[in-house]
Amino acid sequence: MATQAVLSERVGVAEDLLRRAERLSGAEGGAKLCGKLRSELKFLRRIQSAHVRGAHVHSSNLTHLSAVVQSAESLQNVVALLRVYNYTKEEKKRSLTVDVVADGGLLWVKAVGRKAEALHAVWQGRGQFGDRSVIGQAGEFLLAAEEHPLHYARPRVLFAFYNGVSVPMATELERMGVEVSGELIPTATMQGEEPEEEEEEESEAGGREQGIVGNGVHPPHSEQEQAAAAPSQRPPEELLQFYRDSDSDRDSDRDSDQDSDQDSHDSALDSDSDSDSAPRPLTLLDRSLSCPRPLPAPAPPPSCALVNLDVSTLLSLVSSLTHGGCGLAFREAVLTEQAADERRAPVLPQMERFMAGKELMACAAAVTDFQEILRTLGGAKEKERAQALLRRVAVVTDQPSPRSLALTPSAAVSPRSIAIFGTGDAHHAVTMTANRKFVRAAANQGVHYSVFLHEPRALTEGKEWRATPIATPPEPTATPT
Structure with missing residues (x-):
């Protein structure tokens, strides 16, 4: 019953997001966003009717798409959604998807739905293979923005965190020149043994576990997923929380149909070698002391004489x-x-x-x-x-x-x-x-x-x-x- 309850909840969320996204159809890319939500909804309904076991309940894009819709609704003068930009990194042509282009094109937004604990763990070098730190992604956004000036000024880059971000990560992003919004959560140095990591079982480099393969769904890949395949071994509430947490935010750059498999593979390899993925002193997040950081106000467009x-x-x-x-x-x-x-x-x-x-x-x-x-x-x-x-x-x-x-x-x-x-x-x-x-x-x-x-x-x-x-x-x- 717990699995079906989670599925019903997710279907309702997807239906609500689709209704809200349809109201954004005036912006370039609105149809693309609606198409992704319809695909997500179709996948959820299909596994709902198949009476699958708990380990098969994955909707890996729903959290990210929810963050995209919230950003588009909250920002002013949105001109594009899920727009793809080409840029050059280390003499290689790459492509990057900007979730929301606002302020008439002068603000590029990456909407992040993953939990702050999972993001912080990846940044500290405790993520799974292929997990990409947002710090590395921020560098790519800045590179691409430099190559695509508007009114001869580099677009501002904003990372909007809808499930929080640790203060050290926010500080590093702002040092790089990236604006940050969301709940800022302070950290404390860990005492004793390292606690178990939050159950974020899905790797960002894994594609979608995109739902359906042939007439079925993907089998479980990680040990956590295999454990979830036997729901009788988990208390119902724990299983419910497991599936809530499993809705991890994918790197939206790979959502683009224009990205080749090789480009995605190269990008994943590059991110693994980024300096920000090196192990760091282990710290814990303390949400009791968090403070909100609102979305930035629109900046006046640069003048041109x-x-x-x-x-x-x-x-x-x-x-x-x-x-x-x-x-x-x-x-x-x-x-x-x-x-x-x-x-x-x-x-x-x-x-x-x-x-x-x-x-x-x-x-x-x-x-x-x-x-x-x-x-x-x-x-x-x-x-x-x-x-x-x-x-x-x-x-x-x-x-x-x-x-x-x-x-x-x-x-x-x-x-x-x-x-x-x-x-x-x-x-x-x-x-x-x-x-x-x-x-x-x-x-x-x-x-x-x-x-x-x-x-x-x-x-x-x-x-x-x-x-x-x-x-x-x-x-x-x-x-x-």
Whole structure:
């Protein structure tokens, strides 16, 4: 009965987490998080209906996924969940999964669900083979963040501990430059013999014990699991606590489908050789003296005084649509749609506010293409506005940044876009653009540009002569009484 009670409890937890995660679906990766929770729920229901014995009850990702959901709900301006970043460590390409990307991309969060006692034991070198210390993982987060600046600043790294962290570990993380939140638990030097370690039987390097193999479930691997296979030898309450404790937090980096088995193996070997895994003086945690550390407040985004204008922005800044010519229905459906959008939400005020007080630049490729489009489609007033605009803009030679030149060309990643965005990147400028397709495609290749996105506006003055004015609704008249 105890086993079924634990399973029922876990199914309820997984169902609640899934409902909460579905409300986060607006962020990138929300569907991925929901998919992992559905997989976890399916696994739990399958073993629930199979009447398996206690040793088979393992849901190794549930604690970690719960921590991810809690972080996403608690932080501000969450833009991505379970986002994968590539980075280089010891001249090898690696990938790392950031549980929550918040503050508009300026805060990377690793959500940790394992108990503080288990984390501290691993840090002291008393973990099982393959267990990874969070100190080693923090170093990887810092390396990856250094390679993925946003607005030309390294994202802050936060480790959020939902079952506590020892004060010495928190101190070491903060010394490295990692922010810490959660319950901080002081330690005391052990007297006499070393106590038994907390029953954290699952190794972080072991994959998931991912649930199902063929038509069954994984057999027990460790001595603790084998002991649990005979529930009659354990008191029911002890067995219940055993399964509560067994829900250990996996290294979320290996949750990514993009990580190869070899990369995971290399990472595990690297972590075994980290200096933080060396044996340390044994200490005990004293939760009676713990104190909470809240989540940090959002930091103001770094300012950027230089703005790079791409072709779509140059066109929008001089278009007749943004200068009073939006009250028309054009023969071209796309122009009619842009005119309607402009009536609802004018883009020029937004763009002017962003550019105010900043230096403007554009690369030669953008200016050449802009002038060619202007000669072909521009009207007299649009050309006049273009001349005035270009007098405010510093034109620089095309000089894409190295990471831009490393992009693989595709339908969305054209050489022109690489030149334009890459030159802005090389000058540490924010690129103003309506080219969302390129921004997404570059991000999918691991290059996240500093951009200000706006809606596109085409040149329309030359087509106004055959457009139809939009009838202005009459003013409501008072009804005589």
